[in-house]
Amino acid sequence: MTEIRPTAAPAHARHGSSIGQPLTRRDGVLKVTGAARYAADNHPAGMLHAVLAVSSIARGRVTALDVDAAKAHPGVIEVMTPGNRPPLAMDPDEKSNPFMFRIDVLQNDRVRYANQPIAVVIAETLEAATEGVALLSPTYETLPARVGLDAGESFVPPAVGVGNPAQVQRGEVGAALAGSPSRVEATYETPSQYHNAMEPHAIVAAWDGDALSIDTPSQGMAMAQGRIAGLFGIPPEKIHIRSPFLGGGFGSKGLISGPQVLGILAARLVGRPVKLVLRREQMYGPVGHRAPTRQTLRIGVDGEGRMTALAHHAKTTSSSFDDFFEPAADASHTLYASPAIATSHDVVRVDTGTPLFMRAPGEATGSIALESAIDEAAWASGMDPLAFRLKNYAEVEPISGKPFSSKALRECYAEGAARFGWSGRPVAPRQMRDEAGFLVGWGMGTATFPALMFQAEARAVLRRDGTAVVETGAHDMGQGAWTALAQIAADGLGLDLDRVEFRAGSSDLPDAGIAGGSAHTATAGMAIHGAGADVIARLTDLATGDERSPLFGAGNAGVLARNGRLVRRDDGSRSESYTDILARAGLAEIEGRGRSAADPAAQSAYAMHAHGAVFAEVKVDPDLGQVRVTRLVGAFAAGRVINPRLVRSQYYGGMIWGASFALHEEAVMDRRSGRILNADLAEYHVPVNADVPSIDVVMIDEFDPHVNALGIKGVGEIGITGTGGAVANAVWHATGARVRRFPIRLHDLL
Ligand code: MOS
Numbered sequence: 126m127t128e129i130r131p132t133a134a135p136a137h138a139r140h141g142s143s144i145g146q147p148l149t150r151r152d153g154v155l156k157v158t159g160a161a162r163y164a165a166d167n168h169p170a171g172m173l174h175a176v177l178a179v180s181s182i183a184r185g186r187v188t189a190l191d192v193d194a195a196k197a198h199p200g201v202i203e204v205m206t207p208g209n210r211p212p213l214a215m216d217p218d219e220k221s222n223p224f225m226f227r228i229d230v231l232q233n234d235r236v237r238y239a240n241q242p243i244a245v246v247i248a249e250t251l252e253a254a255t256e257g258v259a260l261l262s263p264t265y266e267t268l269p270a271r272v273g274l275d276a277g278e279s280f281v282p283p284a285v286g287v288g289n290p291a292q293v294q295r296g297e298v299g300a301a302l303a304g305s306p307s308r309v310e311a312t313y314e315t316p317s318q319y320h321n322a323m324e325p326h327a328i329v330a331a332w333d334g335d336a337l338s339i340d341t342p343s344q345g346m347a348m349a350q351g352r353i354a355g356l357f358g359i360p361p362e363k364i365h366i367r368s369p370f371l372g373g374g375f376g377s378k379g380l381i382s383g384p385q386v387l388g389i390l391a392a393r394l395v396g397r398p399v400k401l402v403l404r405r406e407q408m409y410g411p412v413g414h415r416a417p418t419r420q421t422l423r424i425g426v427d428g429e430g431r432m433t434a435l436a437h438h439a440k441t442t443s444s445s446f447d448d449f450f451e452p453a454a455d456a457s458h459t460l461y462a463s464p465a466i467a468t469s470h471d472v473v474r475v476d477t478g479t480p481l482f483m484r485a486p487g488e489a490t491g492s493i494a495l496e497s498a499i500d501e502a503a504w505a506s507g508m509d510p511l512a513f514r515l516k517n518y519a520e521v522e523p524i525s526g527k528p529f530s531s532k533a534l535r536e537c538y539a540e541g542a543a544r545f546g547w548s549g550r551p552v553a554p555r556q557m558r559d560e561a562g563f564l565v566g567w568g569m570g571t572a573t574f575p576a577l578m579f580q581a582e583a584r585a586v587l588r589r590d591g592t593a594v595v596e597t598g599a600h601d602m603g604q605g606a607w608t609a610l611a612q613i614a615a616d617g618l619g620l621d622l623d624r625v626e627f628r629a630g631s632s633d634l635p636d637a638g639i640a641g642g643s644a645h646t647a648t649a650g651m652a653i654h655g656a657g658a659d660v661i662a663r664l665t666d667l668a669t670g671d672e673r674s675p676l677f678g679a680g681n682a683g684v685l686a687r688n689g690r691l692v693r694r695d696d697g698s699r700s701e702s703y704t705d706i707l708a709r710a711g712l713a714e715i716e717g718r719g720r721s722a723a724d725p726a727a728q729s730a731y732a733m734h735a736h737g738a739v740f741a742e743v744k745v746d747p748d749l750g751q752v753r754v755t756r757l758v759g760a761f762a763a764g765r766v767i768n769p770r771l772v773r774s775q776y777y778g779g780m781i782w783g784a785s786f787a788l789h790e791e792a793v794m795d796r797r798s799g800r801i802l803n804a805d806l807a808e809y810h811v812p813v814n815a816d817v818p819s820i821d822v823v824m825i826d827e828f829d830p831h832v833n834a835l836g837i838k839g840v841g842e843i844g845i846t847g848t849g850g851a852v853a854n855a856v857w858h859a860t861g862a863r864v865r866r867f868p869i870r871l872h873d874l875l
Contacts, residue, residue, distance in 0.1 A: 143612040143622045144835075147770035151608045152370065152601065161370045164340040165327040165402045172329065173202060175391040175401040176254035177384060178244040178261050179410065183270035183476040183799025184445075186234045187243050187263055194260040195246055200253025203395050204261070205245040207231045211393045214358025217386070218446065223284075224348060225355075226479060227447045228383035229411060230390060236265065237446055238478045239800040240410025242383060245391050247399060270476045270799025274314075274419050274440055279471040282443075282450060289455060295524055296465030298423075301434035305425030309502045313422070313494040314866040315453075316791035318415040319408060319804075320483055321811060324372025326412050328388035331398035337364045341385055342371040342378050345639035346598050346632040349381040356386060369630035374602040376482030379641045382412045409792065409804035413481025416442045418453045418490050422498035424463075430506045432517045435463040437495065439470050447479040456491025456846070458524035459734055460571050461499065461517045466524055476799050482641060484782060485842035488574055489849070493786055493867060496570035496850020501863065509552055510569055510854065511542055522732030530727070530831035533762035534571070534736035540823050541569075541760030545740035554861040563744040563753075566859025572737030572761065572847030576829075576838035577644040578651070578723035582635035585618060585656035585717045587664065589707040591689050592624045595656060599629035599649045600640035604841060605771035606649070612767055613650040613835070617657020617719075619686025635718075643735075643839030646767060648721055651833050655719025661686045663715050668706045675699045727831045735838040737761035739780065741851035742818075745859045750871035754784050754818045754852055762825035764838030769824060772840050776822045779844015785812045786845065787852035788868050810868075 155161040180187070192204045203209075210231045218227045229241050236243065246257035271277055282291045302308060328341040337359065343349045346366045354361040371378060388401035403412070418441045425434035439453035454468035483489075503513035515538065521528050542548065550567045551557065557565035583597035595614035601607040611627035618625060628634060629649075637649040665681050668674040668691055676684055676691055676699065684691045692700040707715065727733075742756040759780050766772050789810040793802045803809045829836045849867070856874070857863050864873040 143615045144767055146612065146768065148608055148612065148768055149770065150605045151611065163324055163370050163372060164329060164342050164368070165400060167329040167340045169329065169331050169398040172398040172400055173247050173249060173395060174251040174254045175245050175247045175388060175399045176251065176258050177242045177387065177401065177403065177407055178246065178258045178263065179240045179407055180236045180243050181239065181800065182236055182265045182267045183239040185236050185265050185267040187236060188266050189264045190244055190261045192261070194262070195257040198253060198257050198260055200249040201246060201257040202249065203247045204257065205231065205247065205391055205394050207233055209394065211390055213356050215355055217356065224380060225352065226380050226449070228386060230383050230386045238410050238444065238476050240407055242387055242411060245387050247391050247395050272475055272794055272796050272799050274417055274442060274473060276473050276475045279440060279473040282448065282470060282472050289452060292469040293458065293524060294467040298434045298436045298465040298467040301465040302423055302425040302436070305433045306428050307426040307505055309424045309498060309505050311422055311498055311501055311865055313420045313497060315418045315490050315493060316867060317417045317794065318483060318790050319792050319809065320375045320377035320413065321408065321806065321809065322373030322375055322377060325403040325405060325408050326378065326382055326384055327402040328385045329398060329400045330389040330392040332392055335359050335363055337389065339389065340367045342374065343368040344374045344379040344600050344602060344641055346600065347636040348639060350632050352381045353386070353389065364632065366632040367630065368600060371600065371602040374640065375484045376486060376641060377413045379482050379639060384411055405806060406804040409801045410478040413483070414478065414792065415483040415486070415490065416451050416480040418451060420453055420491065420494040422494055424498055424502045426502055426506050430508050430513055430516045432461055432463040434465040435461060436467045437491065439491065441470065441472055442475045442477065443472050444477055444479040445474045449480050451480060451490050452487035453491035453494065455487050456495045459522055459573050460519060462519040462523055463517070484779070485574060485845045488842065489786065489845045492570065492846040493849035493853060496847060497853050497865065500568065500850070500854040500857065507552070509550070511538060511547060514538065514571060525732055527730065527732040530731035530733045531764070531827055531829035532736055533825045533827045534738065536825045537736055537738040537760040537762050540825060541738040541740050541758050544760070544821055544823060545758040547740060554858045559744060562747065564747050564859040566743050566745065566855040566857065567740065568851045568854025568858050569738065569740045570847035570850030570854065572739055572843050573734050574643055574839070574843035574846060576733040576735055576764065576832045577642040578721065578833055579638040579642070579644055579648045580722045581638040581648045581652035583649070583652035583656040583719040584635050585614070585660050585719070586714050587618060587660045587703060588714045589704055589712065591702065591704045592626070593618050593620055594626040594628065595653055596628045596634045597637040597649050597653055598632055598634040599637040599645065601630065602640060604775055605768065606640065606645055609646055609767045609771055610649055610653055614653045614657060617654035618660060620689055624689065643841040643843065647833050647837040647839055650767070650835060650837055651721030652719040654835060655721060656717045657719070659717030659719060660715050663717065664703060664706055665691060667710045668701055671709065673709060674706065675701055731831050733832050735761065735763035735840065735843050737843055737847055739783070739847040739851040741848070741855040743852060743855040743859055745856065745874060750874035752788055752856055752869065756818050757784065757848065758821045759844065759848070760823040760825055761843060762827040763840045763843060764827055764829045764832055765836035766824055767837065772824060773822050775840045776844040777820055779842060780820055780848045781812050781817055783845045783848020784852050786849035786867060789816065791868050
């Protein structure tokens with residue numbers, strides 16, 4: 126077990142490889158100088174501005190819009206309504222796969238949620254378009270909004286989110302609970318959350334005949350291309366998407382949204398390029414959110430602190446017209462070695478936009494409930510929460526019985542606890558105060574997220590001058606993909622990073638799959654590495670088959686690629702530069718291709734997850750109930766670390782969001798109107814610097830030969846899991862108050 130410090134490469138990084146180097150983001154300077162061009166920074170010649178008019182009711186229909194008033198406003202060019210919207214080649218409510226979300230693009234006058242687009246005003250300026258929207262003065266026929274977890278009858282969905290069955294059982298939970306000497310049953314509620322990426326959804330769309338060029342932030346350009354192609358009835362190749370930088374995505378930019386399609390429709394209607402940017406409050410509806418949950422956990426424990434049963438039921442909401450929902454109970458599949466486990470979901474339809482992936486969908490929401498319940502079970506058993514977790518450590522994945530491909534969670538617990546100073550913790554709550562009289566509490570939670578792989582392709586071209594270009598349509602949401610993937614590209618080619626040009630962020634490059642599921646580095650990285658390996662294999666064939674080469678006869682497996690040279694494995698003094706090999710062969714360049722996909726054999730043999738342990742300290746004002754997180758320590762084992770600086774930053778971001786989950790974030794809905802009352806960054810609370818404590822991240826070195834050849838597990842989402850529970854448990858430990866409704870508020874503690 127070693128900590129990867131920012132100055133050192135991991136132990137398994139090969140000599141001379143850029144993998145493992147703590148490089149700064151290659152786009153950092155571009156971003157801080159304003160030179161990075163985001164979607165909305167593009168202004169093609171003749172571009173017009175489109176502004177959405179959105180519904181102020183949650184359910185009903187639009188009865189009138191004063192289009193004439195809007196069109197009479199100086200600068201307004203056109204108003205797009207269901208009456209004049211250009212036709213689509215398919216019904217936007219048609220759905221042939223789970224990744225095809227139903228969208229609202231003015232197909233009729235119906236309103237299905239507040240902030241649903243009801244018209245688009247297109248004008249010469251943003252100001253004129255905004256004024257035009259104000260002049261539309263919509264009237265409605267309003268039906269009562271169905272709001273919240275008790276809005277009506279719930280149903281058991283056929284599948285969880287986009288995959289697992291909604292109900293899973295192993296062993297007999299009921300009997301095991303009945304026979305357990307100690308039982309904990311508790312119900313937790315989590316709120317509705319909205320993504321609030323710094324960059325709202327935006328699009329600049331330009332048609333040239335039936336060819337479409339768009340600038341829009343996307344976490345999955347090829348999928349977006351396919352969706353738009355289907356909607357407009359044009360071949361995907363006719364659509365060029367540029368998405369070089371995203372100001373955050375968090376899942377909300379994983380699928381093309383209604384407003385983005387409206388931008389394309391507006392450009393078609395007026396025959397000029399159009400820019401459409403969502404206002405902050407318009408993000409609260411048509412582009413996804415995390416739905417609220419009510420989760421009931423039942424845990425049975427024997428006389429020695431061993432879990433006998435774990436039941437996790439989650440109720441959540443989905444929209445009235447689509448199926449996505451938050452698979453929160455799945456969080457109980459992986460971590461604790463209960464012989465009986467049952468997880469289940471039910472869903473109630475409400476008048477909101479359809480929920481969507483939000484950083485660790487299911488895991489984040491389920492984790493805060495599960496880790497709270499585990500804390501309650503430890504206390505009921507008179508045990509330290511870490512000792513209880515170790516007692517119930519899962520040696521194989523509990524739900525499937527499969528061995529883990531790797532699991533250094535024990536090391537995470539040990540190293541995190543040591544860093545935090547956990548061993549001095551009193552088991553009972555309300556035992557610690559600081560010098561100012563604030564109540565001090567320490568809590569912990571376990572973090573986990575699946576190690577996933579999707580499909581990707583990449584191309585590498587090595588030139589005779591010893592430089593290379595590597596291309597894949599990868600997405601950088603701000604996480605540093607452009608840097609980490611370039612490091613992998615250089616490693617695959619055996620070149621220094623400064624010899625490699627890495628191109629991403631455009632749909633005319635090979636498909637890099639989706640930047641989601643914490644799988645982008647593994648997925649795109651494996652394709653890139655494969656493209657480099659393909660180049661090296663061709664180069665090696667040229668050299669080892671040519672008697673003029675010092676490598677002649679070494680065989681393909683007999684050489685290494687390093688620093689722009691092929692080197693004999695058995696004799697490091699015999700080598701040849703890439704440049705010399707290409708020159709002798711009379712070639713200007715060599716092209717290689719790479720492809721990646723999950724290995725089905727490994728997937729069926731092993732459970733693949735990243736793990737971590739998070740420890741939190743809070744201080745609570747005993748008079749005012751104000752909670753401050755004062756320390757967070759996270760120890761994570763997530764396979765091979767490509768760039769420790771970027772990985773650390775991903776853990777920071779996840780952990781800060783976890784603290785926010787426990788203490789800050791909540792979209793408040795007006796129960797009468799179905800409107801969100803705090804659809805802005807002033808009142809939808811996200812942590813600011815003053816809310817973020819000192820955070821200590823420890824990266825546990827972990828080698829995993831099964832997840833993929835590079836051993837990458839992914840780090841984008843795991844940080845949010847574990848942390849919410851750790852903070853909530855620390856609040857209990859400080860105060861003795863077990864708050865089961867999140868976020869925890871001042872008055873819960875008074
Ligand atoms: Mo993520 S919620 O898979 O972008």
